[in-house]
Amino acid sequence: MLTVRDIHVSYGGIRALKGVSLRVEKGEIVTIIGANGAGKSTLLNAISGFLKLGSGEILYQDKLLPKRPDRVVKAGICHVPEGRLVFANLTVEDNLRMGAYLRRDKGAIAADLDKVYGLFPRLKERQRQIAGTLSGGEQQMLAMGRALMTDGDLVLMDEPSLGLAPLLVQTVFDIILEIRALGKTILLVEQNAYKALDAADRAYVLEQGRIVKKGPAAEVKADPSVRAAYLGTESNTAG
Amino acid sequence: MTQFLQQLTNGLSIGSVYALMAVGYSLVYSIMNFSNFAHGGVIMLGAYFGFFGLTTFKLPFAAAFALATAGTALVAIVVERVAYKPLRDRKAPFLYFIISAMGASMFLENFVIATIGPNPKPYPPIIPREPIALGDLALGRLDLIMFIVSAACLTLLVLFIDRTRLGKAIQASAYNMKASALMGINTDSVVILVFALGGFLAGVAGVLYGMKYMVYPTIGAITLKSFIAAVFGGLGSLPGAVLGSVLLGVIETLVAGYLSSQYRDLIAFVILIGVLIVRPTGIMGKAVEDKA
Ligand SMILES: Nc1ncnc2c1ncn2[C@@H]1O[C@H](COP(=O)(O)OP(=O)(O)O)[C@@H](O)[C@H]1O
Ligand SMILES: [Mg+2]
Numbered sequence: 119m120l121t122v123r124d125i126h127v128s129y130g131g132i133r134a135l136k137g138v139s140l141r142v143e144k145g146e147i148v149t150i151i152g153a154n155g156a157g158k159s160t161l162l163n164a165i166s167g168f169l170k171l172g173s174g175e176i177l178y179q180d181k182l183l184p185k186r187p188d189r190v191v192k193a194g195i196c197h198v199p200e201g202r203l204v205f206a207n208l209t210v211e212d213n214l215r216m217g218a219y220l221r222r223d224k225g226a227i228a229a230d231l232d233k234v235y236g237l238f239p240r241l242k243e244r245q246r247q248i249a250g251t252l253s254g255g256e257q258q259m260l261a262m263g264r265a266l267m268t269d270g271d272l273v274l275m276d277e278p279s280l281g282l283a284p285l286l287v288q289t290v291f292d293i294i295l296e297i298r299a300l301g302k303t304i305l306l307v308e309q310n311a312y313k314a315l316d317a318a319d320r321a322y323v324l325e326q327g328r329i330v331k332k333g334p335a336a337e338v339k340a341d342p343s344v345r346a347a348y349l350g351t352e353s354n355t356a357g
Numbered sequence: 358m359t360q361f362l363q364q365l366t367n368g369l370s371i372g373s374v375y376a377l378m379a380v381g382y383s384l385v386y387s388i389m390n391f392s393n394f395a396h397g398g399v400i401m402l403g404a405y406f407g408f409f410g411l412t413t414f415k416l417p418f419a420a421a422f423a424l425a426t427a428g429t430a431l432v433a434i435v436v437e438r439v440a441y442k443p444l445r446d447r448k449a450p451f452l453y454f455i456i457s458a459m460g461a462s463m464f465l466e467n468f469v470i471a472t473i474g475p476n477p478k479p480y481p482p483i484i485p486r487e488p489i490a491l492g493d494l495a496l497g498r499l500d501l502i503m504f505i506v507s508a509a510c511l512t513l514l515v516l517f518i519d520r521t522r523l524g525k526a527i528q529a530s531a532y533n534m535k536a537s538a539l540m541g542i543n544t545d546s547v548v549i550l551v552f553a554l555g556g557f558l559a560g561v562a563g564v565l566y567g568m569k570y571m572v573y574p575t576i577g578a579i580t581l582k583s584f585i586a587a588v589f590g591g592l593g594s595l596p597g598a599v600l601g602s603v604l605l606g607v608i609e610t611l612v613a614g615y616l617s618s619q620y621r622d623l624i625a626f627v628i629l630i631g632v633l634i635v636r637p638t639g640i641m642g643k644a645v646e647d648k649a
Binding site for chain 2 (some may be wrong): 166168186187188191192196197199203204205206207216217219220264265268
């Protein structure tokens, strides 16, 4: 579904991605784990068209992906960004409706809104609340719901569990599985390697702008060097 | 009392034109987070476009008005493409935008001085001078037109921003460009749209202001007032810009009427600065970040 081929991205002189390749197949949950600064957000922002590629190419459904964020959305890729970026001045429902900006079919939008509220009952309760007054966990749900409202088939998620209390982290990962059950494909970027590897089918390990390991999530999870670098003990990574 | 009402109506009329200018400022600020100092130059061109439409081309007023506003919308877009877009693409710091804006402003002003000349020119007398009597009040026809046209433009703008899909895109982009792009909004088009709207309003303001006073190359300096009014009302807030401008217009006229027209600007600005000291975000502004 998505093929990233040997992409290089730099910020001025800083090389953030040094030849990254990866594949995501329809219906999969693929995770990219890596430490802070490894280049995870850079990768997602490059896919979404926010950053220029130095070289390499990105294909989506066997076609070159457009290089402008709005066209990437139109092509069917949605992105739950790092830091959520909800419209803090709008209500929960208006945030969700912004997600449907490119869509015209009112009936389908209403149906998807119901779906999102089904997935996040908390958002339904807070329909008319101003998004800026939501808790961090609720804002994360809103950011996910808003992305789903674009009706993209591939969902990019940038550290959805960041800064959340352990209980909410579990909820977020449960929801990721539910989103897949809706027929979506997910590319999940996480520092919380333990949970991410549990949820994912396949995994890539990103270190300083390079993929250093890849394989089925269970295998990556069992890899001694990955265990040493990213997993530590279960208890101190779960939170 | 009559004199007070008289001053008040005059103040409302000039304040509404300030509002047109300030809203153009605020619109661009809300999206781009910098003060578009080239706005004054665009207003000035609007005044000249209207003037030449009426004199050289002998157009009927409506046609000259349409020409002027379409012209300024276009000029505003060109300014954005030439002076700001290259900076946006390079994610340049805000200071560069301000410098570029000042450069564009100086260019427009000096271009007009070099090609048309520095002398003020009066608009042809299209609107009869004799006022309309309303009880004891004498309402200037031009003042009335200024107020009605400005109010109509501002109302349309608010409806556009509030009710249309593109208006929603503007609101979203004003909040956060990246988040808007993630919704599928073409933020580059939103920027063009905002400059076109600001340019259109600049054209309206330029023609009205030129009709009231005269046309001259430094007419754009008046935007310093609308800029301060926009800050006073709360930069980035459209209702704030309107309120700040109308208040400025009224304060100015009252000071000129009751105290002295020499102190008009001085006292008006002292009051505005006083308000900003007490409320740095302006009357309706949100939390202040350090933006230029
Ligand atoms: N806007 C930027 N300008 C310059 N360098 C950046 C920028 N964003 C990220 N970087 C650098 O690129 C590298 C990768 O960053 P990022 O993709 O944010 O990592 P991650 O999301 O894995 O934490 C880091 O070294 C970071 O400092
Ligand atoms: Mg990141």
